[in-house]
Amino acid sequence: MKYWLFKSEPDAWSWDQQVAKGDAGEEWHGVRNYQARNNMRAMQIGDLGFFYHSNIGKECVGIVEVCATSAPDSTTDDPRWDCVHIRAVRPLLRPVTLETCKVEPGLEQMALVNNTRLSVQPVTPEEWAIVCRLGGVEA
DNA sequence: GCCAACGTTGGC
DNA sequence: GCCAACGTTGGC
Numbered sequence: 688m689k690y691w692l693f694k695s696e697p698d699a700w701s702w703d704q705q706v707a708k709g710d711a712g713e714e715w716h717g718v719r720n721y722q723a724r725n726n727m728r729a730m731q732i733g734d735l736g737f738f739y740h741s742n743i744g745k746e747c748v749g750i751v752e753v754c755a756t757s758a759p760d761s762t763t764d765d766p767r768w769d770c771v772h773i774r775a776v777r778p779l780l781r782p783v784t785l786e787t788c789k790v791e792p793g794l795e796q797m798a799l800v801n802n803t804r805l806s807v808q809p810v811t812p813e814e815w816a817i818v819c820r821l822g823g824v825e826a
Numbered sequence: 827g828c829c830a831a832c833g834t835t836g837g838c
Numbered sequence: 839g840c841c842a843a844c845g846t847t848g849g850c
Contacts, residue, residue: 694847694848696847696848719846720846720847741847741848741849742847742848742849745848745849785849803847803848803849804846804847804848805847806847806848
């Protein structure tokens with residue numbers, strides 16, 4: 688079991704839209720960055736991730752689960768790009784903002800804080816536990 | 827809307 | 839294989 692973080696601009700794809708997809712989930716398409724893609728290739732079914740709203744909100748708003756391992760991205764013919772499918776598991780009771788993560792002890796090394804441009808990031812178990820606590824949910 | 831950070835592309 | 843130019847992301 689590994690932990691991740693998925694960024695999305697809510698204008699383009701929001702948590703509410705993700706929730707509306709239900710257990711069927713949705714293809715996390717559109718990633719055109721090797722690091723992010725490699726992270727997705729490392730994912731397994733059942734891995735959990737935070738759903739983060741970039742730009743608007745700048746906060747983790749929910750928890751998602753990987754429900755299909757990496758497969759070709761249907762939005763491109765370029766074989767370099769593939770992606771996983773994720774489904775919404777539950778919302779955070781209180782969103783955890785970037786601002787909070789920046790000052791919270793134990794989150795200094797979070798990619799969210801110091802590698803802002805990476806759109807699919809790994810999260811350590813320690814970071815996962817802290818953000819879940821801040822979000823008011825069980826890790 | 828601006829711009830810093832950073833990744834990618836392409837000429838040499 | 840280097841590096842300048844360029845494009846994109848995302849915080850502010």
